[in-house]
Amino acid sequence: MVNLFPRSLAVAALLSAAPLTAQAGDGHDHDGLFAKAALDRLEWTSSKGVAALHWEGKASLGGDEDKAVLLSRGTMAEDGDFDSAEVQVLWSHAISDFFDVRTGVRGDLAPDPERTAWVFGISGLAPYWIETSASLFVGTRGDVGVRLEADTDLALTTRLILQPSLELNATSKDDRQRESYGGLTSLEGGLRLRYEVTPTVAPYVGVSWERALGETNGRGDSHRHDDETTSLLVGLKLMF
Amino acid sequence: MRFSFSGTAAVLALSCVGWALPTIASAGQYSIVIGETETSVTGAPQKTMTLNGQSPGPTLRLKEGEMAEIAVTNTLKEDSSIHWHGLILPYQQDGVPGFSFQGIKPGETVTYRFPVVQSGTYWYHSHSGLQEQAGMLAPIVIEPKDPDPIKADREAVVMLSDFHPDAPNDILANLKKDSGYYNTAARRTAGTLIDDAGKNGLAATVQDRLEWGAMRMAPSDISDISGYTFLINGQPPGQPWRSLFKPGETVRLRFINGAAMTYFDVRIPGLKLTVVAADGNPVKPVAVDEFRMAVGETYDVLVTPTEDQPYTIFAEPLDRSGYARGTLTPRDGEDGPVPPVRPRPLLTMTDMGMDHGSMDHGSGEMPGMDHSAMGHDMKDMAGMDHSAMGHDMKDMAGMDHSAMGHDMKGMAGMDHSAMGHDMKGMAGMDHSAMGHDMKDMAGMDHSAMGHDMKDMAGMDHSAMQQPSSPPPAAPGTVSADFKASSGLVPSAANGGRMLQYADLLPLTPRPQTAPDRAMTFRLGGNMERYFWTIDGEKFSTAAPIRMTQGERIRVTLVNETMMNHPIHLHGMWFQVVRSDGQDGPLKHVLNVPPGQSVTLDILADALGQWPFHCHFMYHMATGMMRRVIVDPPASSGQPATPDPVAFPGDHNSHSQHSGGSHG
Structure with missing residues (x-):
């Protein structure tokens, strides 16, 4: 497996450099560009004695209606190899008060072999404060993937927030090299309890649960895929 | 220069008990230096923008009737400006970059010159960027020409x-x-959920959470x-x-x-x-x-x-x-x-502009009445039952039916027969007051109804107790007052x-003549993306609002958001519209409560271009502003102001800025 550390460093640099280009509005007559970068999840997970580092972040630069958005997520194993590393570069356009459509490209840099897909998605805050996102991935292999995500913040106190989350993945085609098979591929649930030291810094603890589904469940030489994985995690949520 | 605010004077004034500077100025020359300093208001040192070395700046004491010449020097490394809030003056002297002039460049001195045509309490502040929030604000006191009333x-x-x-x-x-x-401190938490469930019952609390959640809004x-x-x-x-x-x-x-x-x-x-x-x-x-x-x-x-x-x-x-x-x-x-x-x-749901449910409910006993409004006036009454209230109303006797009937003609979409029927029994009602408010019900002004209830005599006092507040000074109502059902x-x-x-x-009323035309503006915004709009447009994309000099325009501001908006017009007065037809006071800011519609007159008597905006700094900065252009009347033969209006050219501007040195 390729060590993608240099490449992930580049992504991290992009994520953190975005705010530096921000131009705050100048009072009036200005519809300025604003930048945001957030590491929603930077967490150390442990499952059956196997530790890993998982991250999910986003950065954006733009106005109220149109933005450039960079999404990244992935998992680094203890040995420094990447179990997965994904980057999406998207253009995001507001279609309602609460929702954006997004289109762009997704690159899966790890595991080998790399994959590329076009992305068409919708993302926003649904009624009852549920952050939602639905993405369609049209791969260069002619495969079509779908990812649905939802999470919400439940305020236990004004600073202690419990965040349940759910993610469902599916794909149209087998990808044996990546041990993924047509149909529903995985369902992930998470429960993270964070303490907002400030609105930008929030350490958390939590548990995540992942189940491989359909054909993907139980096929291949599943050294990574258990049928079901439950992990304990400790992490940090950051906004820049 | 016969008088200038000096830093020393300011420091002396601050060190004394009290803050008002002595009135020394007899002439109209003043100087203001815009600067920056470190203050420690909350302990830690903070960068603060100052006027003559202090924040707020020194009180600018003008005299009605004089020609004010105010030299403003900008020592910042960025552009700045001073706007004279509430003052009636030529638009080129209003001090708004992009409207009146191009701002005051770093190191530059610009001299504002305008006749002082009013008296009273006003203020001045930067109209550049967010400098006002950084400390650039100060009072203006204008001494009246005639003996002060x-x-x-x-x-x-x-x-x-x-x-x-x-x-x-x-x-x-x-x-x-x-x-x-x-x-974040306003979050509704598990704690408030439990509290509310204890108070209002679990079902009502869950219902409440769902209603707010469906809107993705929080009542806090x-x-x-x-x-x-x-x-x-x-x-x-x-x-x-x-x-x-x-x-x-x-x-x-x-x-x-x-x-x-x-x-x-x-x-x-x-x-x-x-x-x-x-x-x-x-x-x-x-x-x-x-x-x-x-x-x-x-x-x-x-x-x-x-x-x-x-x-x-x-x-x-x-x-x-x-x-x-x-x-x-x-x-x-x-x-x-x-x-x-x-x-x-x-x-409350009123603040979301969503109290129609309670309105309809009220119409059973008394059309257009908002029960929650009544609830407010009677808030000191423990365990008041609204339906019982309705019953009391019905039993009141001695109402002047003809007067009622007359006034109700103006009510839009009301069921007259039902109204008449329910009120038949009312006793000792204050007919004149009733009549007044009824006229207003065309606009479904709930607070008006609420008021009226207080004034009704002969109500069932055992149930009512005494309203806690005395009756208002005048029977009329103003749509900018909060509805009684607002949170x-x-x-x-x-x-x-x-x-x-x-x-x-007003002490000396300006006759409130019939408006020449009406305009409506919707105040909107997007809480999630944090921007604010007028008629759905941010300032950056909106076309100017055109008015003609001499027009009286009856403006209705419809607040479609859940926030207050302190709406401000430069250079011209708002005249508050009263329900009782009395002449309203002149104002430069009027609040538009959340979910409510507010009616006011704009006296478009000043040529030029003027900002019309929400005075919440971050609402203005993110779009809730419009350019109002007042054109000369067609009969004057003068050309309409071009769109967009050119700034007074450098040449013109310099000739106005006599006494200023341009750095």
């Missing part, structure tokens, strides 16, 4: 402001990243930004600003709300406040216990402390996240007691009287 033994300026430890541009950037960034969202320290004349609550009095003296307090984002409920426990002017213009004196100030408003208040004791000037922000505090004291160094801050109010409806802390816009009657 407002008599006092002494006076003091009380300028309220809000100070934030974060730099204004960072605040805006944070709001854009996460509109809830500064609102009273203000966009928390974390402010509230100041009086630049001083925090811990080091209260003090002003001396001798017992028995009448003191005129010139209140100015110079905050960027904060409304205040102001009171001085132990003293009646006689409001004698609003937005600089004298009003018929009205004695109240407390008054609410929208951002940008000014109120002149007379107090006569008779006891030999300190009194606390106490100003709570609407979200009750703290307080500003000052002291009126017979001896320096003494402060009065500090009252507790009241709990944070919660918005933000003001009420005096001592159970006494809270000033309402309806209480403001």
Whole structure:
């Protein structure tokens, strides 16, 4: 497996450099560009004695209606190899008060072999404060993937927030090299309890649960895929 | 230059008890230096923008009738400007970059020159970027040409402001990243859920959470930004600003709300406040216990402390996240007691503009009546049953049916027969008052109805008790007053009287002639993305609003958001529209409560281009502003102002800026 550390460093640099280009509005007559970068999840997970580092972040630069958005997520194993590393570069356009459509490209840099897909998605805050996102991935292999995500913040106190989350993945085609098979591929649930030291810094603890589904469940030489994985995690949520 | 604000004078004034500078100016020449300094309002050093070395700047004392020449020097490394808030002047002197001129460049001195045509309490502030929030604000006091109708033994300026430890541009950037960034303390939590369930029952609480959740809104969202320290004349609550009095003296307090984002409920426990002017213009004196100030408003208040004791000037922000505090004291160094801050109010569905349900419900017994409105007036009655209330109304006898019938003709979409039927039985009703308010019901003004209920005689007193507040000064209502069913409806802390816009009657009224035309503007916004709009457009994309000189335009502002909006027009007056047909007062800021529609007249008498905007700093900065262009009438033969309007050219501008050196 390729060590993608240099490449992930580049992504991290992009994520953190975005705010530096921000131009705050100048009072009036200005519809300025604003930048945001957030590491929603930077967490150390442990499952059956196997530790890993998982991250999910986003950065954006733009106005109220149109933005450039960079999404990244992935998992680094203890040995420094990447179990997965994904980057999406998207253009995001507001279609309602609460929702954006997004289109762009997704690159899966790890595991080998790399994959590329076009992305068409919708993302926003649904009624009852549920952050939602639905993405369609049209791969260069002619495969079509779908990812649905939802999470919400439940305020236990004004600073202690419990965040349940759910993610469902599916794909149209087998990808044996990546041990993924047509149909529903995985369902992930998470429960993270964070303490907002400030609105930008929030350490958390939590548990995540992942189940491989359909054909993907139980096929291949599943050294990574258990049928079901439950992990304990400790992490940090950051906004820049 | 015969008079200039010097830094020394400012420091001396600050070190004295009291803050008002002595009136020395007899001529009209003044100078202001815009600068920057470090202050430590909240302990840690903060970069603060100053006027003549202080924040707020020194009181600019003008004289009605003089030609003011004010040289403003910008020592900042960025462009700046000074706008004279509430002053009637040529638009080129209004001080708004992009409207009046191109701003004051670093190192440049620009001399403003304008005739002073009014008197009273106003203020001045930067209109560049977010500099006002950074400290660039100061009072203006204009001495009247004729003897002042407002008599006092002494006076003091009380300028309220809000100070934030974060730099204004960072605040805006944070709001854009996460509109809830500064609102975490207002979160509804598991704790409030349990509390509410205990109070209102689980089913009602869940229903309430679902209603708000469906809208992705929170009733606790009273203000966009928390974390402010509230100041009086630049001083925090811990080091209260003090002003001396001798017992028995009448003191005129010139209140100015110079905050960027904060409304205040102001009171001085132990003293009646006689409001004698609003937005600089004298009003018929009205004695109240407390008054609410929208951002940008000014109120002149007379107090006569008779006891030999300190009194606390106490100003709570609407979200009750703290307080500003000052002291009126017979001896320096003494402060009065500090009252507790009241709990944070919660918005209601009225504030969301969604109280139609209760309206319909009310129509059963009394068309158009809002039960929650009645609930407010009677809020001191424990366990009041609304249906019982309806019953009492029906039983009232002695109503003048013909008068009722007449006034009701004007009601839009009302069921007249039902109305007549329900009211048949009413006893001892105040017919004139009733008639007045009924006229207003075309607009479904619920608060009007609520008022009226208070005035009804012969009600079932055993059920009613006494309304806690005395009847308003005039029977008319003003649409800018909070509906009684609003979660933000003001009420005096001592159970006494809270000033309402309806209480403001001009001392010298301007005849409120029939409007020439009507315009409607929708105040909107996107809380999630944090921007604010007028008619769905941000300033950056909106076309100018065209008016013709001499027009009186009846403007309806429809607030489609859940926030207040202190709407401000430069260079021209708003005239408040009253339901009773009396001439309304002239104002430069009028609050438009959440979910309500407010009607006002714009007297479009000043040529040129003028900002028309929400005076919440971050609402203006993110779009809630329009350019109003007043053209000469077609009959004048003068050409219409081009669109967009060119700035006064450099040449022209320099000729106006006599006495200025241009760096």
